[in-house]
Amino acid sequence: MTGKPSSRSAPLSRRALLQAAAGVGGAALIFEANGGSAVAAPKLSQKVVAYQDHPDGDKRCSKCAQFQPPSACKLVDGTISPDGYCRFFVPVGRA
Amino acid sequence: MRYCRLLAAVLFSAALVGAAGFVGLAPRPAVSLPLYARQTGQPCANCHTAFWELTPAGRRFKIAGYTMGGGDWNGPPLAVTLQPGYTHTQVGQEPAPAPHFGPNNNFAMQQVSLFTGGRFTDNLGAFIQTTYDSVARRFGWDQADIRYADTVKIGDHSLLWGLTLNNNPTVQDPWNTLPAWRFPYIFSELMPQPAAKTFFDQTYAQQVLGLGAYGFLDDLLYFELTGYRPLSTNTQLVLGVDTTGQSPISGIAPYWRVAFEPNFGNNWLELGTFGFAANVVPLRMSGAGTDSFTDIGFDTQYQYIGDPHIVTFRAAWVHENHNTSASQTLGLADNSHDTLRSLNASLSYIYDQTWSLTAGRVSIGGNADATLYGTFTGSPNSAGWITEIAYLPFMHGGPGFWPWLNFRIGLQYTFFNKFDGASTNFNGMGRNAHNNNTIFAYIWTAF
Numbered sequence: 001m002t003g004k005p006s007s008r009s010a011p012l013s014r015r016a017l018l019q020a021a022a023g024v025g026g027a028a029l030i031f032e033a034n035g036g037s038a039v040a041a042p043k044l045s046q047k048v049v050a051y052q053d054h055p056d057g058d059k060r061c062s063k064c065a066q067f068q069p070p071s072a073c074k075l076v077d078g079t080i081s082p083d084g085y086c087r088f089f090v091p092v093g094r095a
Numbered sequence: 096m097r098y099c100r101l102l103a104a105v106l107f108s109a110a111l112v113g114a115a116g117f118v119g120l121a122p123r124p125a126v127s128l129p130l131y132a133r134q135t136g137q138p139c140a141n142c143h144t145a146f147w148e149l150t151p152a153g154r155r156f157k158i159a160g161y162t163m164g165g166g167d168w169n170g171p172p173l174a175v176t177l178q179p180g181y182t183h184t185q186v187g188q189e190p191a192p193a194p195h196f197g198p199n200n201n202f203a204m205q206q207v208s209l210f211t212g213g214r215f216t217d218n219l220g221a222f223i224q225t226t227y228d229s230v231a232r233r234f235g236w237d238q239a240d241i242r243y244a245d246t247v248k249i250g251d252h253s254l255l256w257g258l259t260l261n262n263n264p265t266v267q268d269p270w271n272t273l274p275a276w277r278f279p280y281i282f283s284e285l286m287p288q289p290a291a292k293t294f295f296d297q298t299y300a301q302q303v304l305g306l307g308a309y310g311f312l313d314d315l316l317y318f319e320l321t322g323y324r325p326l327s328t329n330t331q332l333v334l335g336v337d338t339t340g341q342s343p344i345s346g347i348a349p350y351w352r353v354a355f356e357p358n359f360g361n362n363w364l365e366l367g368t369f370g371f372a373a374n375v376v377p378l379r380m381s382g383a384g385t386d387s388f389t390d391i392g393f394d395t396q397y398q399y400i401g402d403p404h405i406v407t408f409r410a411a412w413v414h415e416n417h418n419t420s421a422s423q424t425l426g427l428a429d430n431s432h433d434t435l436r437s438l439n440a441s442l443s444y445i446y447d448q449t450w451s452l453t454a455g456r457v458s459i460g461g462n463a464d465a466t467l468y469g470t471f472t473g474s475p476n477s478a479g480w481i482t483e484i485a486y487l488p489f490m491h492g493g494p495g496f497w498p499w500l501n502f503r504i505g506l507q508y509t510f511f512n513k514f515d516g517a518s519t520n521f522n523g524m525g526r527n528a529h530n531n532n533t534i535f536a537y538i539w540t541a542f
Contacts, residue, residue, distance in 0.1 A: 011324070041218060042163070042218075049152055065165070075163055
């Protein structure tokens with residue numbers, strides 16, 4: 001537990017800090033380049049947003065700004081019914 | 096000098112944003128806290144029970160790399176928070192708690208923060224905060240967490256995995272039990288603070304850079320391993336960090352985290368464990384080698400998410416083994432080995448995500464080491480209660496002229512049973528623990 005710090009443990013300089021940030025950006029670039037647009041943003045699970053396959057009064061997925069016809073959502077994973085509803089309901093025009 | 100730091104912090108943020116923007120290549124709608132509300136088109140209430148506490152959806156937004164969209168905001172990805180507050184202690188402090196402030200009844204604009212980040216690409220996002228601290232009169236970088244996240248299917252299982260580059264152990268954690276995001280979410284910078292705390296408790300915030308990998312399996316099991324290295328003194332100074340009294344990490348410090356979050360209808364339970372270990376150079380005096388510490392803890396969080404009622408219980412317990420042999424050789428500690436244990440637990444009731452009532456217990460204890468802790472009694476023991484009422488008028492959406500405006504208007508009372516090892520005369524000058532009891536009123540503003 002004792003002993004002088006080795007050269008490998010030298011603190012990170014500004015250059016190393018920016019290199020690390022660039023490294024993450026570069027890694028992301030590689031992932032994006034390999035996966036292209038097929039690498040979609042992760043979405044929320046249906047249980048997290050309390051999704052239900054029936055409307056809540058007048059509120060239904062087909063009237064939500066996040067709905068992507070015929071059966072998808074910008075935010076929620078899986079098959080989405082136009083007549084469904086979840087806590088993330090936002091009326092069209094209010095997103 | 097201040098302007099140099101300001102420029103450096105802005106340039107650093109711009110470099111990060113610029114680098115990430117380059118990754119995106121094609122022009123995208125600009126993205127953007129209120130930053131995230133604009134990005135997703137969602138009110139604060141969907142990701143926060145009462146900010147900063149996260150809902151299950153908020154946790155997943157974070158784990159997924161701050162990238163989820165859905166909003167139609169085309170402005171710059173920026174947000175601002177202000178923390179004006181008033182602090183009253185039962186008996187004034189001598190000397191005053193900070194230069195430019197009186198012994199008691201102080202107003203302060205504690206922090207003015209500028210945030211940027213959000214979604215850079217479908218899989219790359221960030222939370223980047225720079226802060227002017229008017230108590231310390233210092234501008235610098237604050238919390239920073241840049242992530243790459245993606246989802247893969249493994250048989251019947253779904254794995255949300257990611258990489259995190261951040262500057263503070265626990266800033267990346269999605270639950271509100273660990274130091275970076277636990278209750279109290281805001282506290283007076285001018286109130287008396289106990290002398291002892293664990294290394295895990297924000298000791299290395301903004302002094303380190305960590306790169307880690309994590310996974311969230313089937314929306315149920317979270318695991319993470321991150322390694323932290325110290326930033327050089329010059330780098331910290333450029334970023335506006337106060338480097339006095341630091342005991343920097345030597346080598347790489349591992350941080351690990353495992354959490355299990357089962358869900359039963361509106362009930363969300365989290366059971367977890369975590370740890371952080373490092374060799375450290377006491378007060379940068381390397382002549383006697385290094386000290387070391389290992390902090391291991393357990394936490395739990397329970398949330399009932401109903402409408403209009405929400406209840407949250409949070410608790411975290413940490414045990415620290417601290418090898419102080421180098422400090423002892425240097426005359427900085429009496430013992431060659433010390434231990435600390437800390438507990439932070441709180442219970443909140445939130446009505447309509449507009450009114451929040453919270454009671455919490457905080458305590459720290461361990462063996463005596465007068466030289467290390469600098470207390471009159473030699474003991475690190477402190478304990479107290481914190482109660483708070485807060486009003487958040489715009490969690491469901493702000494006023495028409497700026498829908499992303501939000502406030503947390505709060506009144507907080509901290510009651511100390513014990514302070515730096517004693518209930519009475521803890522400093523040898525007749526001051527009692529109760530004399531440090533503090534009322535803190537604040538208007539935390541976000542837009």
